[in-house]
Amino acid sequence: MSTSARAAVVVDAAGAVEIRSYDVPDPGPGEFVLKLELCGVCGTDAHIYQGRLASIAFPALLGHEIVGTLAALGEGVTADHAGRPVSVGDRVGVFPALSCGRCYQCQVRHRPGNCPRRSPSYGFKSPVTDPPHLTGGFAEYLHASKPGTVFYRTDLPAETAVLQEPMSVALHGVERGSVGVGSTVLVQGVGAIGLMAVVAARAAGAHRVVAVGAPDARLELAAALGADATVSIQELTDVAERRRAIFDALGAPGADCVVGASGSPHAFMEAVGLVADGGVLAELGNFTDRGTVPFNPFSDLLKRDITIAGVYGAGPDMLRRYHQALLILERGGWPYDRVVSHRVPLERVGEALTALGSGSPLDGRDIVKLAIDPAA
Ligand SMILES: [Zn+2]
Ligand SMILES: [Zn+2]
Known part of the structure; x- marks a missing residue:
């Protein structure tokens, strides 16, 4: 794609977060490109920012609670994981984990988190200096660079869809x-x-x-x-x-x-x-x-x-739970739109991670759920 994307990159543990720019690639077969609308900030992101996850090498592009609209579809990407047809402009939630789904850990033990052929999840690949660059949610675009990445189409508002994870x-x-x-x-x-x-x-x-x-x-x-x-x-x-x-x-x-x-x-x-x-x-x-x-x-x-x-994260069978989560949210009936308390721009990712990590308020208000909004 003949465009570039701004990304909020954590330069080092507890260090600066700076805006860097990367070219948005054309998606290859099985890949897609997402224009991000909202990316939830998770306790894990704050934890990584404090340098407490050894598998992350800095500089890193974080963010794994990803919602956006499809900007470009690679060859063969015609439907979401539930089999519903998709086209450019549709809103989707991206499942961040990338296990193989076929091996002994995935199939027999139902432990996709232990899959030996697992790629780093979106928002956990590092360093950002190695391509593909745009694999975290704190950016304007996400490159779903792994063919077969699971995603679900939804008509929910972005601030509700971001609660899927x-x-x-x-x-x-x-x-x-x-x-x-x-x-x-x-x-x-x-x-x-x-x-x-x-x-x-x-x-x-x-x-x-x-x-x-x-x-x-x-x-x-x-x-x-x-x-x-x-x-x-x-x-x-x-x-x-x-x-x-x-x-x-x-x-x-x-x-x-x-x-x-x-x-x-x-x-x-x-x-x-x-x-x-x-x-x-x-x-x-x-x-x-x-x-x-x-x-x-x-x-x-x-x-x-x-x-x-x-209970460690979404655990085994996380894909099933991710799908169930969407069904519950789409069923409605509760004021989900009140859960995201803060929508902050890419320029404030460092501030957001610091506030979340220390449990302090942001903009004078208690944080319930923080989300990064690249258009804010
Ligand atoms: Zn999370
Ligand atoms: Zn596997």
Whole structure:
């Protein structure tokens, strides 16, 4: 294509983020080029920016929660992964992971993340100085340079479509937590993934969903997205007091499933204490190493017959969950458009990554979900 694209490149860990320009290539067979509309900023991006993911070499072009319109289609690209015809101008969400789908890990073990033939996902290929350059979402264009890249066409607004990736993680959590018709669910933590877990629990048939976290604006959003009751950790700072309030809200001494989406080892131990006997803690908040915590195998685990399930990202079967996430979002019924709290231009990617990494507000407002908008 006879155009160039601006890209926000992280020059070094915790270093400068500068705008560089790359030519947008013509897509080869099986490839396509996307004009980016919105790319969600994920906790993982902030983590990479702090230099805590050894597989990333700088300078790097990050961004894997990718939504845009098809700008050019390579030979043979005529339909999305669901088989629906596509043409230039259609809005699509791109599935970032690139496993082979055929090997022992992919087919027999259902562990595409362990696929030995896996290419780095979009937003994780580095350094950006090696071609193809435009493989991350914090840019004006994305070059889907791997033939067979999975993408889904959607008519959803971009700020809703961008929730497909976080929703797929929440779905993994709810499934690991064995949530079904009639379950009671406690969602601990009301960041973007916790909010999506409220919706996912409802979609799975939960009978009662309670969300615990802060600040109030996020708790209100959790209620708008389907939580029956909310408990504020700012109002109830004492753990025992909070536990009583949560049990009152659940109407039972513990939840069948606690989705741990808050991300500290102490919150993890609090979550263990909120699981009903025989229930499950699906822990997805401690996504990075935040340290250890004392644990009593007898009284915390065996005596109560509980299960602790680790939930790492969208997990195995991530493609199925990605597709399911889109079905849930397209079904509508909840104010998804309220989840993206900030749309910021490419020039502010560094600032956005810093704010997200430190949990501080941006533009004087608490961050729920940040998205990069190259047209902003
Ligand atoms: Zn992510
Ligand atoms: Zn494979």
